[in-house]
Amino acid sequence: MKKKRRIWFCGGIEQAAADPDLLARLRDEIGLTTIMPESPICHTSGFATSDELAKRGPFEDWRSRADLYPRIAEGIYPPVAGIISGFDDTPLKKLIESAQKTGIEIWGHIGLWSYGGDVYPEYAMRDIEGEPLDMRYKQWGIGLCPSRKEINDWTRDGLIDAVQRYALDGFCVDHARYAAPANVHGLYACGCAHCQRAGAALGYDVARLYDGLRHFRQSLKTLDRRQISRMIDHQPNLWDFLSLCEGGAELLEWFRMRAGLLAARMAEFRNAINEATGTKPFGSDVFPPAVALLGGHDYTTWQQGADYLTGGSSFGGVVGWATMVTNLAGEWAPALCRTIDELQENEALALVYRLFGYEDFDLPLTLAGLQEAQLPLPEIFAREVGKLKAVADPNIGLYPPLSVSAAPDIVQALCEAVVDNECDGAMLSFGATEEAIENVLQLDLAQWLDS
Numbered sequence: 311m312k313k314k315r316r317i318w319f320c321g322g323i324e325q326a327a328a329d330p331d332l333l334a335r336l337r338d339e340i341g342l343t344t345i346m347p348e349s350p351i352c353h354t355s356g357f358a359t360s361d362e363l364a365k366r367g368p369f370e371d372w373r374s375r376a377d378l379y380p381r382i383a384e385g386i387y388p389p390v391a392g393i394i395s396g397f398d399d400t401p402l403k404k405l406i407e408s409a410q411k412t413g414i415e416i417w418g419h420i421g422l423w424s425y426g427g428d429v430y431p432e433y434a435m436r437d438i439e440g441e442p443l444d445m446r447y448k449q450w451g452i453g454l455c456p457s458r459k460e461i462n463d464w465t466r467d468g469l470i471d472a473v474q475r476y477a478l479d480g481f482c483v484d485h486a487r488y489a490a491p492a493n494v495h496g497l498y499a500c501g502c503a504h505c506q507r508a509g510a511a512l513g514y515d516v517a518r519l520y521d522g523l524r525h526f527r528q529s530l531k532t533l534d535r536r537q538i539s540r541m542i543d544h545q546p547n548l549w550d551f552l553s554l555c556e557g558g559a560e561l562l563e564w565f566r567m568r569a570g571l572l573a574a575r576m577a578e579f580r581n582a583i584n585e586a587t588g589t590k591p592f593g594s595d596v597f598p599p600a601v602a603l604l605g606g607h608d609y610t611t612w613q614q615g616a617d618y619l620t621g622g623s624s625f626g627g628v629v630g631w632a633t634m635v636t637n638l639a640g641e642w643a644p645a646l647c648r649t650i651d652e653l654q655e656n657e658a659l660a661l662v663y664r665l666f667g668y669e670d671f672d673l674p675l676t677l678a679g680l681q682e683a684q685l686p687l688p689e690i691f692a693r694e695v696g697k698l699k700a701v702a703d704p705n706i707g708l709y710p711p712l713s714v715s716a717a718p719d720i721v722q723a724l725c726e727a728v729v730d731n732e733c734d735g736a737m738l739s740f741g742a743t744e745e746a747i748e749n750v751l752q753l754d755l756a757q758w759l760d761s
């Protein structure tokens with residue numbers, strides 16, 4: 311199952327399908343092996359779906375919810391789980407034909423749980439008190455509950471329909487996670503009754519964990535600035551910090567439970583696909599190692615339902631590997647200052663960097679600086695890729711995310727991190743416009759990734 315791959319995370323299905331020579335050029339010039347199309351309109355690979363599945367679809371009324379997701383007015387589907395009906399799959403079929411002729415694998419793509427809770431509040435994640443998530447953190451994702459059987463069963467059947475309908479060689483699911491950990495409130499979700507039952511089914515004492523979480527939140531408020539600054543002087547790690555508060559052990563166990571719960575759903579999806587059409591590589595993008603567990607990814611457990619690990623982008627956005635901890639710091643530091651009396655912004659930022667092993671990157675100690683500063687992206691990316699290699703099972707494919715539209719010197723440095731850590735290839739993201747393709751072809755990508 312583990313194979314060398316250079317995968318194109320392709321957001322322009324129509325453009326890629328319209329140029330019959332494109333895939334051959336990418337194969338010959340950058341060693342492309344695989345294409346993973348994703349439509350920015352419907353957020354899947356551009357799949358159509360059966361009438362029977364549409365009838366059972368929980369999100370078929372999406373057009374009536376433009377008040378909750380304004381882009382609906384432009385015809386953009388809300389990012390939710392599964393495959394919504396009504397999308398024209400002609401460009402996808404053309405692209406599949408062209409990939410088959412060129413000997414390029416084609417991987418399917420759908421979304422799962424980490425968005426859409428704001429558009430479908432009836433299916434949204436709730437915190438452990440049953441409250442909806444704070445919209446203050448909306449940019450990091452307001453997700454759907456991952457334990458709603460009607461959604462997961464329908465999503466699974468949609469995956470089976472897609473692998474039977476199209477000649478796909480594998481699958482990469484997106485949003486197979488909780489909110490990005492910058493969403494402070496999202497760390498305490500999903501705590502709904504469905505998730506309580508799912509956690510108990512995995513053998514967790516859910517009531518004890520919830521008590522622990524309540525103690526932890528309470529205990530955080532009793533810390534004082536002196537304790538924090540004393541701690542910062544002695545190189546604390548995340549574990550030291552959790553141990554300062556009551557309930558820290560339960561908080562860690564809660565994160566493990568959340569990760570186990572998502573991994574179990576992933577395993578169901580993978581098994582359903584394998585039963586329907588034989589074994590195909592199945593997996594998802596994951597959060598980078600420093601924060602993975604906080605977003606629902608325990609790499610060891612994840613292997614129950616994934617054949618490889620990849621990521622959404624090298625940096626930037628919600629899932630960028632090199633900007634994950636700084637984005638998190640930008641939300642956690644003010645939250646800590648609101649919670650702990652007299653704690654200063656610079657102290658809170660220094661603490662967060664230390665907790666994630668980032669203190670040596672010399673990162674800005676003000677929130678304003680964090681917005682404006684040029685961060686050492688290649689160095690941070692290299693550390694995360696190095697950790698990935700160090701912690702992942704040697705039998706699982708590793709395809710770190712390579713944002714190849716960045717400046718050439720940055721792209722070269724990102725490639726070096728992938729090569730130095732002996733990964734199995736990369737997930738390359740770049741546009742499908744003529745200009746974007748020409749820019750990518752002008753890079754020495756093949757050389758940078760072969761060296």
Ligand SMILES: [Zn+2]
Binds near residue numbers: 506
């Ligand atoms: Zn739930």
